[in-house]
Amino acid sequence: MRGQPLALVLMVMVMAVLTPAGAGARAADGRPQRVAFFVNGALGDKSFFDSAARGLRQAKADLHLATRTIEGGYDPTRWESGLVDLADSGDFPIIVTGTYTMGPLVQKVAPDYPDVTFILFDGVVDYAHCACHNVYSMRFRQNEGGYLAGVLAAGLMRTGAIPGAAPGLVGLVGAMPIPVINDFAAGYVAGAQDAAPGITVLRQFANSFSDPAMGKEIAKAQYGQGAGVIFQVAGATGQGVIEAAEETGRYVIGVDSDQAALYRVSSPRRAARILTSVMKNVDTAILRALRLWQQGRLPLGRTESLGLKEGAIGLADNPDAALTVPPAVRAAVAAARQRIIDGTLTVPTAFAGGRP
């Protein structure tokens, strides 16, 4: 394993040498352009923020950008000054930040710094009430991923393949009842109902994105009630749900990143409990946005909606758990996916106005 990062570094170095001078993003003085990623929390959640950070790392390698990640911590009183300071420093022509919490702050700060480009992922600014010509925002149709998770979980329960679990019961552990999480949940419930009409979805919130202990407690309660599969949509809190799945021998569906892949080396037993993960490919979305920006084609001043069709949402393949999922269930998931992409199936959303 140790050789792999080294090989990667060598590869990048070779690529850097082979790339002719002047290619890629270079400022006028020939130095790579600097991108700042402001995290309103901390990295290490193995989920949402880590996925975004991966996108930035990829951008560094592929687009020859100099990236810097700044962890703002969990104290909201320090986020605004942190964001303004980045814009004010003049060091970064482009700032990447995410979540609906940061939306109003970007909206407040962006008009003051028209020369700085803001990429806001999984959040929006109100373009009607803000001179945000320098903000590009991305929303994700996570309800589509949630739907597939619901079809998978309910389908699996119907086959009765999980010993000790009640067949008519699946679980969901959310971080907080905010629209993004509710949107995942709305899709999940709809998917479960369509796959197994009348199924009960246990749903509980931990009220925190950073409390794995609480996540574990809730998950154990749901497994105890007979849930065979829990879909966790809870950031770092979800790590506790995955632990609970390992301890009880039940199953969990991860979120945001391919969480089975993250645990495969450190904890294979845990990885085997993760049926799949609803990937919200924040990383590729950010990479795409940065590439467009580099080419001068980033559609600033508007919001883009990304989902299954754009490849921004998807289910991860976990070979460790593949045997658990019968082919019939797998086919049902694939069919649902195709119908959503074709537009023949509209998944209910938690966002007002019907579209995220």
Place this chain on the structure above:
Amino acid sequence: MTEGARIALAVGAALALGFLVMACVTDQPWAAFRALVTGPLPSMERAADGRLVMHRLVRFGAWLQDATTLTLVGLAIAIPFRARQFSLGADGQLFMGALAAAALSLGLGDVPAAIALPLAFLAAAMAGAAWGLAAGLLKTRFEANEIVTTLMLNVVAVQVYRLIVGRVLNDPTAGFITTPPLPGAATLGPLIARTNVTAMVLVAPAAVAAVVFLLRRTTLGYEIDLAGANPWFAARAGVPVARATVLAFALGGAFAGLAGFHVSNALLKRLPVDLTPGMGLEGIVVALLARGRVAALPLAALGYAYLRVGAQAMERATDVPREVVLVIQALIILFVVSDRLAPLALGSLRRVWMRIGRTA
């Protein structure tokens, strides 16, 4: 050794150690060190037309904002400590103060600032005081240990806060769980552009001056001190010890409540449900740094806030990871509050020196 020299020595030693840590984790330790030490200061530059232009006022602002909150929560710890009560309740009092101020601001709606601001200010102080009073009464009436009660009251306050922000004051259009933005009349305007430095930056030292006056020049202040120094003697001397203790708690709570007002009506201008607990506990650090002396609180708060903002600047300007930043921050605090460390180090140095002298 004088106090100033001792602190200077401790800070110097801590910075040297911090530099060593930085040298281990980054190839640009000097840049990191400079960011830590000068980060919170604004920089002056002469523009093309010869005018002086201030840069980085945002960080300077962040320093003052942080110091304001820290001074107020420091008071919430230091005042009960005068009565020898270890209150850990600043967190809960802060949450209650913020909640009261925000709820009142939202409830009043469209009224002039001259009405909204003083009322919200008072509501925050009273809510904080009430929460402090509860801990004080539990102590004096029921002899409940104040460390336990204040910690438990924190839990209650935070959960009440989450319940009310999440269920009652929630703004369903926001995209995250938060109250609607407070009406403009109820919020304080910035004194420095693009920051949230408001009139509260003047309120904090004024509060400290008022408390110093209270403790030194009034009967109540004397009673609080006496109740703390020797409650048995104080009771014999006819001092109402219980009343003084309860009032010390309530008074401290009032200032934590004002810190809550600062958070809700000056810094955030709305309250998110996941406001992090722990700001109140930072007050303990400040009170320790000030060695329980109320008059030294603003200085301690400025010092600690400088360190926090400098650490952030270091994280922003270099590749030193956040964890190391936090370690260095903790090291500096550790050195400064370690009373005997400096004399001990000097003493052992002297002994070594003498031994060398003897063997030579």
